[in-house]
Amino acid sequence: MAVAILRFMIASSDGGCPGPRSRRPGLAFIALLVPLIIGCSAPPAPARAASVAAVAAIADPRLAPALEALGRATPSLGPAVAASIRGRIEADPKGFLALLDSVLAERGADPWRFARADKVAPPLPSGFEPPDLVALDGKKVAIAKDGLKLRREVLAALAAMTAAARTEGLKLVVGSTYRSWAYQKAVFAREVAAYGEAQARSESAEAGRSQHQLGTVVDFSPIDEAFAKRPEFAWLSARAAGFGFSRSYPEGLETVTGYRSESWHWRWIGTAATKLQKDYFGDVQQYLLLFLSYR
Ligand SMILES: [Zn+2]
Structure with a gap:
């Protein structure tokens, strides 16, 4: 259906308006005027190239499951956000599919990398512990306390980012x-005891949801x-994405x-x-994770 609509649009823009030349003398002048009168003309070359690329990408079998996933995620994303994401995808489907392919391959090799751990998705299993945790002690990163651990690949990215910042x-x-399920359970209980349940829920996660x-x-x-006021935060905001880090809880996105x-964080x-x-x-991690959870 989408292909049919796009083909129709291209056919219309190519053929719906008379061309600037006519083989029949006498009609040439009218042919020149008609586009001005009815307000249409052949699309400029870049627009036409983009339309052709869009058709080629929509014909790409990888796009349909992605757009179907976006459709399933729409009740969670909200219609306005979903429409905006769809618009960006349709403006550059080729670029989108290339990146999505990489992400899906990474998820295939490491299913936990894009796992949701939020207030809505099913909680992480109490027995789940990442398979390749490495202690940060003695590594090329600055630590505020001993006993911290990260997954191996994350520590490598953090060390590279730390060196660049330095x-x-x-x-x-x-x-x-890293915090274990049991540790998070204790953290949440402590927050509830200290600040009450409502405040604890806005600041701390229940076990399995961190x-x-x-x-x-x-x-x-x-x-x-x-x-937020330190230069390190400004630096991370500009540079962390280049090392694979994304801020999880930005301002204005509490809901x-x-x-x-x-x-x-x-x-x-x-x-x-x-x-x-x-x-x-929209550079919002939660939107990406929501989408991926439906793909
Ligand atoms: Zn945190």
Whole structure:
């Protein structure tokens, strides 16, 4: 159906308007005037090339399942957000599919990388522990306390990012990383006891609903509002995506993520996913994760 509509649009833009030349003398002048009168003309070359590329991509069998997934995710994303994402995909389906292919291949090799750990998705299993946790002690990263662990690939990305920040005179200090299900359960109980259930829920996750259990999250120190004012935060906002890190809880998205903004909490998803997030999902991690959970 979409192909038929696009073919119709291209046919209309090519053939619906008379061309500037006519073989019949006398009609040439009218042929020149008609496009001006009815307000149409042959599309400029780039637009025509884009239309042809769009048709080729829609004919691409990889696009239909992606758009179907977006359709299934629409009740969660909201219609306006879903329409905006769809618009970006349709403007550059080839670029979208190339990045999506990389992300799906990464997920095939590592199913937990894009797992949802939020207030809506089924909680992570209590027995789930990432398979390749590595201690940060003695590695080329600055830590605020001992005993921190991350997945192997995430530690490598963090070390590279730390080195890059250092060349610009900035020091990234790691305050919190992997948390087990049992540890998160204790953290949440402590928050409820200290601040009451409502505040605890806006700031802390129940066991099985924390991204920290995935072993791919770094809370940079200091873990409080002060971090947003530090140059390290500005640097991360500009550069972290290049190392595969994405901020999970930005300002103004509390109803989407379920949490108040956290400047210090960054999740590693890999560079193909951070680019996919930026170019097609409004640079909102939760939108990308929601979409992927339906694909
Ligand atoms: Zn955190």
